[in-house]
Amino acid sequence: MNELIKPTKPITKRAFHKTQGFTLVELMVSLSVGLVIFAGVMSVFVGMRTTTAQTSSYGELQENGRFAISVLTDDLLRQNFWGDLSGTLSQSTLISIPAQPGNNCTGEGVNNATFPQATGPFRTLWGQTIVAGALNPLGCFSMPANTRTMVGSDVIQLKRVIANPVAAPTAGNYYLTSNLASAAIFAAGDAVPTIDNSRLWQYQHHVYYVREVSAGNDFVPVLIQGRLANFSMNFAPVIDGIERIRFMYGVDTDIDPTAAGYGIVDAYISADNMTQQLWDNAGGTRVLAVQVFVLARSIRPDNKYTNKNSYQLGDDLPFTPEDNYRRLLFSSTVTLYNNSVESW
Template sequence: MMDTHRGFSLVELMVASVISLFLALGLFTMFSMSQTNVTTTSQLGQLQENGRIALALMERDISQLGFMGDITGTDLIVGSNTTLVGVPPAVFNDCVGAGANNATFPGNISAHFRKLWGYENGVSANSLACLNGVKARTDVIQIKRLIGPSVVNPSDAGRFYMATTSNEAIIFQGTGAPPVLASGRYWEYQHHIYFIADNAEGIPELRRKTLSATGLGNDEQLVEGIENMRIMYGFDNDGDDAADSYMPVQNVTTLMWDNALFQRLVSLRIFLLVRSTEEDDSYTNDVTYTLGDKTIAATNDHFRRKVVSTTIVLENPVLIRN
């Protein structure tokens, strides 16, 4: 009996091979596209979340700028309404900004005590010598305020405190018994500086210096991927506590920093350029970004970026009464 079973011909094998090749190529393309979409979605989510966290941290802090407990709104004058008890005249690792009275604590100087000050690194004439590695052409901002709520037992030796009434303030370190101030309340005193620097891996990050018993020698690493910061200062020129114009730090005058003669800064607009922490070789960034009045040219690298911003209305716009 004749055997009728036969295998594939050479032509059939070649056709099957070509079809398999196309199927494999299609599957590879779908897998590659899926991987790209996952990377894109992940990085965009990371940009949004890092930007949100950075703005939230700064907004919660800066919105209370100038809060000085019961004496809020009155200039702190050492020897008149303010006393320093056990506080060294020159704080170790202090960050002293521009102006006659712009150290961590008010000095015995006939000048307004600055609770707000800033500059653009590498552009402004003045800077803070205490900072290291600040990225060029990024803004730096320092603020001073009390941390609420008031405390019953100000005894943390690593902190500084202020006892306040409506017309008197005593600044002291949390060692030993706190000073007695009739009808006064105790608050933690804080000096913060926000700036941008690269970490050990070369990733830019938002950092903050925080006052402790050792001065401002520590850097808190807050959020990775914050590549640039621009701050626009809201100026009130008609006394209604609302910003009539916004200006870059270079245009802020001495009177505005001191809130003297009703030259008041009442709000801030903060712009952050957020960068992904890892490159994506399938993406080339040719986008130009705008941060307030500043333009960041396209880098043509493989990092995704996003601009986030917020407007912070200062809770205490009238920082100095007279």
């Protein structure tokens, strides 16, 4: 028996309408909603990207500034340290002194070279604010092409021995051998002077200043350190993004050791206001502390940011840059323990 074939359901007008696509109005509404959502997402993305860039920039400033402060304060803490020698270093306490090193850094004063001389007190600490027309005040700065010394920043030099004694000299370095009463400075390769019950310490002369290095159409500020190596003063970058360093020297002007204020800082004085007597610790005055100011600057400008802040570095006039660089100011006060006593 033949199977009955059911007739197919006729396509109605209502069923046909359900298979149609979006209308033009629906498309326009959907696109409008999508654009609004996309604009919101992009706004959040741009905001997050800007915040991330700012956070990264300030993080870099924090790292650079803290490292620079650490290097300067650690060096200043050990300024005027002469191993086992009791008292200050001078030619009268030395049984031998080598010739001055190559590219010798000689600051202001009659006895401000790397090694002590016969005239006047030996300056183990000295500084100066760099001004236009005197960009190499110590006569030893390396001046590569496309660089310039930062005007308005300070230069500081200090002398000491490295904190830990050594067993034997290393080529290219200078050394101090000392006991409580006497000492000798000699170059590695020379015979070690004979001093009873003495130990051996590496001699160092450090200089810090800020140099600007050309980078395209701009200059990047760099903290530079000079140090003794290969029997000469050599200069190398320490860290980028340090725009200025300034120092205020804490001076005790009380001459009488029995006075109530003896051994206490009476005033903090900038480098350009320090006198010859104060630098020489002469007449009973002594430099007992140093305030350190470090201004860190971002490496690259941000054209969406204008820096209208003012930065006070010691007693200098406030610095208001009015440019597109972010900055952070760091400061620290260092007690010069080796200057606070005349002998150990």
